[in-house]
Amino acid sequence: MNDLASLRDKIDAIDTELVRLLNERAEVAKEIGTIKNREGLPIYSPEREDKVLRSLVQKSQGPLRPEAIRAIYCEIMSASLALEKDVAIACLGPAGSNSHQAAKSKFGSSVRYLFLSDVADVFREVRKDEADCGVVPIDDPDHGVANSTLDQLAESDLVVCAQIALQTENSDSNVAAARFFVIGKNTNPPSGNDCTMLLLRIEDKPGALVSALEPFKTLNINLSHFASRHAAKGSNDVFFFVEAAGHTRDLQMVDLFRELSKRCRAVKVLGSFPKAASSEV
Numbered sequence: 552m553n554d555l556a557s558l559r560d561k562i563d564a565i566d567t568e569l570v571r572l573l574n575e576r577a578e579v580a581k582e583i584g585t586i587k588n589r590e591g592l593p594i595y596s597p598e599r600e601d602k603v604l605r606s607l608v609q610k611s612q613g614p615l616r617p618e619a620i621r622a623i624y625c626e627i628m629s630a631s632l633a634l635e636k637d638v639a640i641a642c643l644g645p646a647g648s649n650s651h652q653a654a655k656s657k658f659g660s661s662v663r664y665l666f667l668s669d670v671a672d673v674f675r676e677v678r679k680d681e682a683d684c685g686v687v688p689i690d691d692p693d694h695g696v697a698n699s700t701l702d703q704l705a706e707s708d709l710v711v712c713a714q715i716a717l718q719t720e721n722s723d724s725n726v727a728a729a730r731f732f733v734i735g736k737n738t739n740p741p742s743g744n745d746c747t748m749l750l751l752r753i754e755d756k757p758g759a760l761v762s763a764l765e766p767f768k769t770l771n772i773n774l775s776h777f778a779s780r781h782a783a784k785g786s787n788d789v790f791f792f793v794e795a796a797g798h799t800r801d802l803q804m805v806d807l808f809r810e811l812s813k814r815c816r817a818v819k820v821l822g823s824f825p826k827a828a829s830s831e832v
């Protein structure tokens with residue numbers, strides 16, 4: 552037998568074993584799905600997916616690149632999700648849009664996608680349980696921050712449960728990352744690698760913002776993103792959206808919220824979710 556044929560025989564044997572193992576894994580995922588459905592737990596577990604991916608990337612000795620491992624496991628977990636429930640993800644259409652691509656890079660090709668025409672509709676479909684989660688833009692290199700998403704987050708009781716970085720190419724062929732949020736109804740448990748999006752409502756007067764940000768410095772909590780919006784018409788308040796390192800259940804977050812509540816008109820937690828993988832940003 553020539554080299555090529557014998558190497559292909561080897562691959563056939565490995566594939567047979569891989570598919571057997573994948574089906575065995577899928578059976579376990581179905582059992583997890585039965586428990587989750589029985590106990591009313593969320594099917595999508597971003598903190599668990601993040602832990603699985605980080606641990607596999609760390610254990611892998613190559614030659615597969617980390618991005619390849621992430622892409623393969625995105626599809627494996629997508630297939631698990633679809634076996635656990637008829638999972639639907641709402642995003643901005645049409646099929647093939649940046650939002651759809653971002654959603655597919657997180658949820659894979661086994662789940663169902665609903666295409667909506669604006670961000671408010673994505674929030675509405677998730678609130679009505681027509682979709683399990685929604686994917687909405689938060690910032691992109693060409694258009695900056697998506698104000699419609701900030702406005703919906705300020706009003707809505709939905710939370711940010713994951714983020715997605717999508718590499719996009721602009722007209723000058725520069726590659727940059729557009730960021731999207733996954734929104735849902737459930738608060739994530741800690742993954743050990745989280746950040747928290749907060750909305751601070753602050754009076755529009757000198758020194759108010761500096762005072763509100765001071766506790767982050769004192770408690771040594773890193774801030775990674777920052778955006779502002781005027782609160783409702785006729786009000787003299789400004790909304791500041793900040794992304795801080797850590798999870799709301801971290802001990803130092805308790806201290807942070809106590810300090811913030813003294814310095815801000817209102818503080819709203821928009822969600823704690825796993826940080827993007829370093830190769831994604």
Ligand SMILES: O=C(O)C(=O)C[C@]1(C(=O)O)C=C[C@@H](O)C=C1
Binds near residue numbers: 595
């Ligand atoms: O561990 C779980 O909760 C599962 O449902 C299994 C699994 C997986 O395939 O590993 C699938 C979907 C979840 O989002 C997370 C992980």
